[in-house]
Amino acid sequence: MKRLFLTRWPQTRAWQIFAFLAADAFVLALSLYLAFLVRFDGYIAPRYLSIFLSVLPLAVGVKLVVLAFFRMYRFSWAYVGMDELVQTVLSCTGGSLAFAGMLFALRHWPAAAGVPRSILGVDFAFSLLGIAGIRFFKRAISHTFHHVRGGTQIGKRTLIVGAGDAGAQLVRALQDEKGSPFLPIGFVDDEPAKQGVIIHGVTVLGSRKDLPNLVLQRKIASVVIAMPSAPARVLRETVKLARESGVKEVKILPLLSELYSGEIKATDVREVEPEDVLSRDPIKIDTELIKESLSGKRVLVTGASGSIGSEICRQVLRFGAEELLALDIDETGLFNLNRELTRHFSESRVRVIIGDVRDRKRVHDVFSAYRPQVVFHAAAYKHVPLMEEFPAEAVKTNIFGTRTVLEEARQQGAESFVFISTDKAVNPTSVMGATKRVAETIVRSPHDSSSTRCMAVRFGNVLGSRGSVIPTFVDQIHRGGPVTVTHPEMKRYFMLTSEAVLLVLQAGTMGRGGEVFVLDMGTPVLILDLAKDLIRFYGYEPDQDIAIVFTGVRPGEKLYEELLTAEEGTEATTHQKIFIARMNNTLSERDQDLALQRLWEAAQDGDRSAIIAHIRSLVPTYKGDA
Numbered sequence: 001m002k003r004l005f006l007t008r009w010p011q012t013r014a015w016q017i018f019a020f021l022a023a024d025a026f027v028l029a030l031s032l033y034l035a036f037l038v039r040f041d042g043y044i045a046p047r048y049l050s051i052f053l054s055v056l057p058l059a060v061g062v063k064l065v066v067l068a069f070f071r072m073y074r075f076s077w078a079y080v081g082m083d084e085l086v087q088t089v090l091s092c093t094g095g096s097l098a099f100a101g102m103l104f105a106l107r108h109w110p111a112a113a114g115v116p117r118s119i120l121g122v123d124f125a126f127s128l129l130g131i132a133g134i135r136f137f138k139r140a141i142s143h144t145f146h147h148v149r150g151g152t153q154i155g156k157r158t159l160i161v162g163a164g165d166a167g168a169q170l171v172r173a174l175q176d177e178k179g180s181p182f183l184p185i186g187f188v189d190d191e192p193a194k195q196g197v198i199i200h201g202v203t204v205l206g207s208r209k210d211l212p213n214l215v216l217q218r219k220i221a222s223v224v225i226a227m228p229s230a231p232a233r234v235l236r237e238t239v240k241l242a243r244e245s246g247v248k249e250v251k252i253l254p255l256l257s258e259l260y261s262g263e264i265k266a267t268d269v270r271e272v273e274p275e276d277v278l279s280r281d282p283i284k285i286d287t288e289l290i291k292e293s294l295s296g297k298r299v300l301v302t303g304a305s306g307s308i309g310s311e312i313c314r315q316v317l318r319f320g321a322e323e324l325l326a327l328d329i330d331e332t333g334l335f336n337l338n339r340e341l342t343r344h345f346s347e348s349r350v351r352v353i354i355g356d357v358r359d360r361k362r363v364h365d366v367f368s369a370y371r372p373q374v375v376f377h378a379a380a381y382k383h384v385p386l387m388e389e390f391p392a393e394a395v396k397t398n399i400f401g402t403r404t405v406l407e408e409a410r411q412q413g414a415e416s417f418v419f420i421s422t423d424k425a426v427n428p429t430s431v432m433g434a435t436k437r438v439a440e441t442i443v444r445s446p447h448d449s450s451s452t453r454c455m456a457v458r459f460g461n462v463l464g465s466r467g468s469v470i471p472t473f474v475d476q477i478h479r480g481g482p483v484t485v486t487h488p489e490m491k492r493y494f495m496l497t498s499e500a501v502l503l504v505l506q507a508g509t510m511g512r513g514g515e516v517f518v519l520d521m522g523t524p525v526l527i528l529d530l531a532k533d534l535i536r537f538y539g540y541e542p543d544q545d546i547a548i549v550f551t552g553v554r555p556g557e558k559l560y561e562e563l564l565t566a567e568e569g570t571e572a573t574t575h576q577k578i579f580i581a582r583m584n585n586t587l588s589e590r591d592q593d594l595a596l597q598r599l600w601e602a603a604q605d606g607d608r609s610a611i612i613a614h615i616r617s618l619v620p621t622y623k624g625d626a
Helices: 002-011 013-039 046-069 081-104 120-152 164-178 208-217 232-244 287-294 309-319 331-344 360-370 384-389 393-410 432-446 467-476 498-511 527-537 591-605 607-619
Strands: 154-163 182-188 200-206 222-225 249-252 298-302 323-328 349-354 376-377 416-422 453-459 461-463 484-485 495-497 516-519 548-550 570-572 578-581
Touching: 002 570, 013 046, 013 120, 013 298, 046 081, 046 120, 081 120, 154 164, 154 208, 164 182, 182 208, 208 232, 222 232, 232 249, 287 498, 298 309, 298 360, 309 323, 309 331, 309 376, 309 498, 323 331, 323 360, 331 349, 376 393, 376 498, 384 393, 384 432, 393 416, 393 453, 393 591, 393 607, 416 432, 416 498, 432 453, 432 516, 432 527, 432 591, 432 607, 453 498, 467 484, 467 527, 484 527, 495 498, 498 516, 498 578, 527 548, 591 607
Parallel strands: 154 182, 154 222, 182 200, 222 249, 298 323, 298 376, 323 349, 376 416, 416 453, 453 516, 461 495, 484 548
Antiparallel strands: 516 578, 570 578
16 A cells, blocks of 8 residues: 555656755755856855845745746646746746845835845846746656667657658657557658758658658658648558558547647557548637636536537637536436546546536526636437427426526626527528527527627537538448438538637627627538548548438428528628628517417427428428428
8 A cells, every 4th residue: 555655646647746845945045046146256245145044935935936837837747848847937037036026115224225136137047947947857758768779669660751740750769658559760750851861869750642652661651741831642642652552550640629638649659530531621719819708717518428529518618717617418428528638637527417408497597507708509309300290398497497598698797698500590491490590589689788798609510410411421341331312412511620610619708798790611522522532531432332312302401501581681791701690570579479489388288380380480481392
């Protein structure tokens, strides 16, 4: 038991903070002593030694407080870089200025008045060297040890594709991690200026076209693609080259928007997925604005275990939310989400809450107990054919569940409420799309007694979300086909989940209240082409190895999704990918409330005909079947 305690105790976060505090206190005390020693040419007279001892507690105490203020005890110093160096300089500068300020404020104290002012500059220099030194020492030892042991490192012989910042960070992470499964042998990069360059002891051996020869010559067992911002075409070509070279293990670094901490670690390397090589436009996000809006806030996410909800949870924690409240009715999904989030965000407060957004009392209890400041409402029924069969359930959740959460957010004084909508709400042909359109109208409705900024964000399909077309196609391909496509002309908008969520967070910072934001999803993709690309991704030929079968358009489906109705139009925002839909309410507030009341009664009775009729009165553009 004693041995176990001694083994685990130094690994705890509390011990690490204590160790750094003790080391910093020693360094700061030593720095001030050396400053006195330098000032007096190696001999400190008794008078000045007494002054040194008197101001020493003040100097150490003030500087430790400033170091803590600059979060110097929250960094992971296993991955020190330029950001940590800048923070160290700023914190030491702030500490020295604070010490000087205290001496000035206490100038009537003989000890403070007796400190020679020239000592302050020397003390700052020694403090900076010492504070930075002890933090970079671990990194230097690890790096030196890596090169000393050289060929004794184990792991699969690996080529890194991409010698940019991401590739360099990845190699450093692989070298630092004990027991890493990858041994970096070299880089390949198409930029001529990088050929032959050595990065962290690893050489750029050639370009991507040299990959087959390098795999053979260097006995490469795995390839890791470290090009997070590369176009889909380049990624497809690289994966194809690697597989044709006989490499069985092809891995990739995800987009920076998908990384939990924004830093690249060895554990971020994952299998290449179809979404990685499908066409998409790069998206630029103002991450500082998002961080400012979420940092230190209590954030509630409904539908938290779903594809969109879970990604909102990850990004919210990534941007520094003080507490995440993850609400969902799916017990298993919440359990898995909580396990993932606590593993990757161990220092954050994550609270999972089981509850149904249709249960008004439960929702009220959650808001009363935790008083979230920011609400992202992602809970919804989304599968079009199922909601055609069960329209009452779509109405209860998508419309009245939204209204319940919205009303509680307003009553409890939440700062903002963001409703996740869909392109299927435009000229809806399905119950699901129509219920989302009604919910948009409810969110836009003004509320004089509330300061909550309420807005909706509308976008299309996200790649790889649960129940979407890509996982379905992948499953069909793995089973040998056929791959089923509803119609040869079917088109859809697609976006990566992480990018869609970042745009949602960005829109949430821009809304003043009452807007329906529309995300620019790029160019719609022909589903047939998507099926063919996926078949080729897994090394097969369409209609030769894997058949494609057309099954016909399902109830409520469109051939083409729209992000705006023709009569709406858009207004530009400060972000090139985010627009505001111009929407007009066709009903007065009184008529809308009356129609909603009748719709609620029809849903409670399960009267399909009445449900459709009341939806149509609320959404005149609804084209669904009665």
